[in-house]
Amino acid sequence: MSKRGRFITLEGGEGVGKSTNVGFVAEWLEAQGLEVVRTREPGGTVRGEAIRALLLDPAPQETLHVDAELLLMFAARAQHLAEKILPALARGAWVVCDRFTDATFAYQGGGRGIAKQRIAVLEDFVQKGLSPDLTLLLDMPKEAASQRLESRLSDRQEQRDRFEQEQGDFFQAVREAYLARAAEAPDRFAVIDAQQSLNAVQAQIEQALLARVTAWH
Numbered sequence: 001m002s003k004r005g006r007f008i009t010l011e012g013g014e015g016v017g018k019s020t021n022v023g024f025v026a027e028w029l030e031a032q033g034l035e036v037v038r039t040r041e042p043g044g045t046v047r048g049e050a051i052r053a054l055l056l057d058p059a060p061q062e063t064l065h066v067d068a069e070l071l072l073m074f075a076a077r078a079q080h081l082a083e084k085i086l087p088a089l090a091r092g093a094w095v096v097c098d099r100f101t102d103a104t105f106a107y108q109g110g111g112r113g114i115a116k117q118r119i120a121v122l123e124d125f126v127q128k129g130l131s132p133d134l135t136l137l138l139d140m141p142k143e144a145a146s147q148r149l150e151s152r153l154s155d156r157q158e159q160r161d162r163f164e165q166e167q168g169d170f171f172q173a174v175r176e177a178y179l180a181r182a183a184e185a186p187d188r189f190a191v192i193d194a195q196q197s198l199n200a201v202q203a204q205i206e207q208a209l210l211a212r213v214t215a216w217h
């Protein structure tokens with residue numbers, strides 16, 4: 001039987017450069033000869049992507065209850081684990097996921113104010129003990145991140161989604177919750193200073209990967 005693959009997640013607030021670096025991590029691992037499954041949350045499956053559309057829809061006429069938001073995140077995650085993540089890990093592939101449960105602790109916990117004990121109950125229920133092997137947290141002060149988000153949105157003429165419409169205090173709380181999560185699990189997390197140039201950020205990511213991949217492979 002092939003060895004179980006590893007589960008790597010990327011996290012961070014809006015505008016920290018996550019998407020670019022998810023690609024970098026996936027390509028770096030592929031260059032080591034590993035099979036890589038690149039995916040994202042909320043989403044990653046047909047039903048999960050439908051739930052993502054519901055979650056991000058900025059529809060101003062109806063608010064989404066915070067508990068409904070939390071449960072939808074975990075509903076999408078349950079489907080994602082069953083259909084994609086667990087089968088990939090079982091056949092020895094490495095999974096690189098753009099956000100996972102740390103985002104729920106940061107956004108629904110820090111941002112929306114849901115108690116982390118309540119989130120932890122759902123984490124146990126849905127994940128049954130599974131957690132990422134490595135989490136790269138791209139960290140940046142909220143002012144710098146919101147400037148980058150602004151320029152991305154205006155370059156691509158994108159409309160703000162339901163989370164991007166939040167204000168500064170929300171993103172400050174998200175950042176603090178992420179950093180608190182990283183402090184609770186320092187072996188799993190690598191906190192990357194995302195304010196530096198792309199080359200410098202990727203050099204930090206490469207260092208974090210090298211340190212683990214050699215030990216695991």
Ligand code: TMP
Pocket residue numbers: 014040041042073098099100101102103104105107108163164
């Ligand atoms: P993104 O993929 O463009 O980052 O958008 C996903 C949004 O969903 C982002 O604003 C963060 C949010 N989110 C949560 O609030 N909780 C979660 O558990 C996850 C995975 C994402």
